[in-house]
Amino acid sequence: MTTQLNALLYLRAASASDAAIAEQRRLCTDYAEARGWRILDAIVDNGVGGMGDAPGLTILRDRIAGREAQAVIATDLARISRDPERLRAFARFCRQHGADLCFAEHTVNLDALIREADCAEAVDDDSLYAARETRQ
Numbered sequence: 001m002t003t004q005l006n007a008l009l010y011l012r013a014a015s016a017s018d019a020a021i022a023e024q025r026r027l028c029t030d031y032a033e034a035r036g037w038r039i040l041d042a043i044v045d046n047g048v049g050g051m052g053d054a055p056g057l058t059i060l061r062d063r064i065a066g067r068e069a070q071a072v073i074a075t076d077l078a079r080i081s082r083d084p085e086r087l088r089a090f091a092r093f094c095r096q097h098g099a100d101l102c103f104a105e106h107t108v109n110l111d112a113l114i115r116e117a118d119c120a121e122a123v124d125d126d127s128l129y130a131a132r133e134t135r136q
Contacts, residue, residue, distance in 0.1 A: 004036065004037065004038045005035070005036075005037045005038070005070045005071055006037070006038050006040050006068065006069045006070055006071070007032050007037045007038065007039055007040065007069055007070070007071040007072070007073050007102075008039075008040055008041055008042075008043060008060060008063060008064075008068075008069045008071070008072050008073070009024075009025065009028040009029070009032070009039060009041070009042040009043065009072075009073050009074070010028075010042075010043050010045075010056060010057075010060060010072055010073070010074045010079060010080065011024040011025055011028070011042055011043070011044045011045070011046075011074070011075075011079070012024075012044070012045040012046075012048055012050065012054060012056065012074075012079045012080075013045075013046050013047065013048075014047070014048065014049045014050055015047065016046050016047030017046070017047075018046070021044055021046050024074075024075045024079070024104075025042060027075050027104040027105060028042075028073045028074065028075060028104045030104065031073055031102065031104040032071075032073055037071060040063075040068060040069055041063075043056040043059050043060055044056065045057075049082075050078055050079075050081055050082035050083070051081070051082050051083050052083075053081075053086065054081075057080070057081075057090060060072055060090075061090075061093060064093070064094060064097045064099045065097055067097070067098075069099060070098065070099055070100065071099055071100040071101075071102055072094060072099060072100070072101050072102065073102045073103070073104060074101075074102075074103055074104070075103065075104045075105050076103050076104075076105045076106055077103065077106075077108060077113075080101070087113070088113055088114060091110050091113050091114055092114055095110070095114065
């Protein structure tokens with residue numbers, strides 16, 4: 001018996017924009033549906049900048065820690081955070097709790113993203129987008 005993977009969508013726009021949120025929702029929903037994943041909820045930070053710790057990320061952490069979802073889907077890295085350290089910390093948190101962090105617009109090499117924080121040598125942007133697909 002195969003268990004259906006549960007996913008949470010994360011939608012964020014720095015300037016409040018219902019149109020931007022709707023487009024992110026469409027892209028993330030398409031991503032989940034193409035994989036047969038069940039969307040539990042969409043966590044939305046509309047009008048929240050990407051440099052601080054957005055309130056929606058706290059909600060995501062709580063739900064991931066509670067084992068509600070096995071994946072978080074956003075459109076791209078910048079939706080999670082524009083601060084590289086916060087982005088790495090969130091990716092590491094997801095991994096530690098067995099949740100995939102997925103991006104609808106790009107395949108992201110999360111190993112390279114996390115490894116950059118763990119070693120002295122920098123990883124270039126091209127290696128972050130190298131093909132390493134998460135669960136299919």
